[in-house]
Amino acid sequence: MDEQLFFKKLNSLCTSKEIFDFLSCLEVMSDTMASGALKRISDVEVDNNGLKNPGMLDNEVFRALCFQFEFESSKLSNTGLLNALQALITLRIDPQSTLMASLLSESEVRLDKGQFTAEDLCALGESLLELESPSCAMLEQIVNHMQEKDIEKWSPREIVMVYKILQVTVREGKQYQNLLNRLNSVTLPTVSQLSPNLASVILNSLVVLRQTRAVALVTALCKHSVKHVPHFTDYELVNVLEAFLYFGHHEQIFTEALETHIPKSILAMRPQTVCKVMQYCCKKMILSKPIFDAVAEGFISNADRLTTDQIAEYIVPFGTLNYLPPTASSLFRKLETVLHTRLGHFQPHTLLNLLHSCVLIQRYPLNFLPKIFSPYFLQKLQAQPPGLNRVVTSQLTQLFLTVSLECPFYEGPKLLPKYQVKAFPVPHSSCDVDLLKRVKTGLLYLLKKRIYFASEVSTPYFYAVDIEIKLDEEGFVLPAAQLEEVHRRIALCVDGQNRFCANSHNLLGEEAIKQRHLQLLGYEVVQVPFFEIESLENCRKMAEYLHKKILPHTYG
Numbered sequence: 001m002d003e004q005l006f007f008k009k010l011n012s013l014c015t016s017k018e019i020f021d022f023l024s025c026l027e028v029m030s031d032t033m034a035s036g037a038l039k040r041i042s043d044v045e046v047d048n049n050g051l052k053n054p055g056m057l058d059n060e061v062f063r064a065l066c067f068q069f070e071f072e073s074s075k076l077s078n079t080g081l082l083n084a085l086q087a088l089i090t091l092r093i094d095p096q097s098t099l100m101a102s103l104l105s106e107s108e109v110r111l112d113k114g115q116f117t118a119e120d121l122c123a124l125g126e127s128l129l130e131l132e133s134p135s136c137a138m139l140e141q142i143v144n145h146m147q148e149k150d151i152e153k154w155s156p157r158e159i160v161m162v163y164k165i166l167q168v169t170v171r172e173g174k175q176y177q178n179l180l181n182r183l184n185s186v187t188l189p190t191v192s193q194l195s196p197n198l199a200s201v202i203l204n205s206l207v208v209l210r211q212t213r214a215v216a217l218v219t220a221l222c223k224h225s226v227k228h229v230p231h232f233t234d235y236e237l238v239n240v241l242e243a244f245l246y247f248g249h250h251e252q253i254f255t256e257a258l259e260t261h262i263p264k265s266i267l268a269m270r271p272q273t274v275c276k277v278m279q280y281c282c283k284k285m286i287l288s289k290p291i292f293d294a295v296a297e298g299f300i301s302n303a304d305r306l307t308t309d310q311i312a313e314y315i316v317p318f319g320t321l322n323y324l325p326p327t328a329s330s331l332f333r334k335l336e337t338v339l340h341t342r343l344g345h346f347q348p349h350t351l352l353n354l355l356h357s358c359v360l361i362q363r364y365p366l367n368f369l370p371k372i373f374s375p376y377f378l379q380k381l382q383a384q385p386p387g388l389n390r391v392v393t394s395q396l397t398q399l400f401l402t403v404s405l406e407c408p409f410y411e412g413p414k415l416l417p418k419y420q421v422k423a424f425p426v427p428h429s430s431c432d433v434d435l436l437k438r439v440k441t442g443l444l445y446l447l448k449k450r451i452y453f454a455s456e457v458s459t460p461y462f463y464a465v466d467i468e469i470k471l472d473e474e475g476f477v478l479p480a481a482q483l484e485e486v487h488r489r490i491a492l493c494v495d496g497q498n499r500f501c502a503n504s505h506n507l508l509g510e511e512a513i514k515q516r517h518l519q520l521l522g523y524e525v526v527q528v529p530f531f532e533i534e535s536l537e538n539c540r541k542m543a544e545y546l547h548k549k550i551l552p553h554t555y556g
Contacts, residue, residue, distance in 0.1 A: 122161045
């Protein structure tokens with residue numbers, strides 16, 4: 001039968017039975033046709049869940065095809081050999097079987113003799129990468145042969161295959177940085193032609209291969225990814241997000257693309273993908289209300305199907321970025337139901353992170369605090385890495401302080417003093433030194449003497465105050481060192497950009513809870529945010545601003 005007619009007919013068949021019936025009518029076919037038949041069988045019989053009908057492997061026609069390939073492998077054309085190998089790997093044929101051993105052995109012989117074209121090497125490399133434990137020696141040979149070809153003429157498919165092979169060989173301790181440098185340079189001009197899949201694979205390879213110096217390529221790929229956001233599969237989107245996180249890259253238009261895509265896709269997305277999106281937002285301090293609102297809806301619908309780690313990864317960013325979605329009441333009602341059902345399944349540190357994030361946004365897990373403050377739970381925390389380090393004891397202390405100040409009706413167990421920190425560690429949102437300096441200069445201009453305010457003051461309540469000013473009963477400013485006759489204490493919170501979500505005036509959770517607690521501890525909290533003072537040109541204007549903020553009753 002004419003090959004062109006054969007493939008036209010073959011590609012119109014949609015089940016393995018139809019293919020076997022068609023093949024059994026043929027008396028003779030070339031190895032290219034036979035390997036094409038195997039390829040078509042693998043296309044129709046294999047999906048994301050594996051082989052649909054394992055019984056088809058026992059079909060007489062299939063076994064006869066395999067027999068021919070096993071015993072006549074040396075007579076096959078390169079195309080026949082490589083197509084058959086690829087199809088059989090897709091069909092999950094045992095790599096240790098004599099059939100697979102014969103095809104792999106013949107491929108190795110031809111590889112040694114340099115008989116493969118660049119396209120053949122690419123096909124062989126892709127097949128080997130599908131095996132659970134590919135031969136690193138063969139992969140290295142493929143890379144070495146590829147280097148002999150003109151790298152400037154490689155197709156995107158060949159470029160991607162070499163990146164994937166290098167991922168495997170570099171894990172074995174092999175060094176290919178010179179090749180990688182050439183590969184990165186050659187890839188850069190092709191970025192605009194890359195499909196969503198190829199862009200995602202290359203970004204993933206650059207992460208695995210730690211190509212932190214390939215700045216131009218990473219930047220181009222990240223920008224190129226923006227237009228593909230609606231077309232990425234879940235796996236591809238995770239690769240892209242991991243690259244953005246690893247390389248510290250940020251594209252506002254990428255976030256905007258996510259904001260359009262995720263609300264429409266949230267219910268169909270894998271939980272792992274949603275977790276990676278939330279990790280991306282949390283690490284980049286991006287408070288995206290469309291994304292967070294969609295994730296809240298997704299949690300309410302799907303929480304029962306999530307693992308305990310995924311539950312925390314969905315919820316913790318709400319506390320970190322200090323955001324309550326419109327569905328907050330339903331969201332936390334669902335969380336409470338899940339916690340009641342599965343509390344014992346959570347790892348200790350995961351549970352602590354989760355409950356601590358809730359109090360940042362004034363959601364109080366009172367029913368679960370007796371467990372958290374119990375000696376048994378604290379011992380479990382200590383036994384698992386990172387143990388009771390400073391961050392963990394600070395979270396415990398802040399939970400305890402929260403119920404003491406905000407839930408005075410709580411009568412359960414308390415946190416023993418030995419587990420409490422003396423002062424909270426300097427958080428991510430530590431004071432902006434330059435901003436603090438400008439505010440102090442303005443205060444000096446206003447109050448005339450440095451003795452009337454203190455900076456970076458430790459309080460008896462675990463928190464540090466950026467600037468403290470004391471007033472007597474009549475509203476006069478007292479020296480900062482004076483302890484008697486102090487009627488009012490003003491805590492100036494000098495809030496630089498790092499205390500807010502990115503491109504936002506929304507305070508981060510750790511700063512919001514600090515200011516809330518200082519107020520409950522008797523301080524008058526005066527917020528001095530960067531966006532109110534960055535345009536003040538001199539210390540006189542700063543002094544005027546501070547006068548209105550701190551002592552409005554005496555202004556003018």
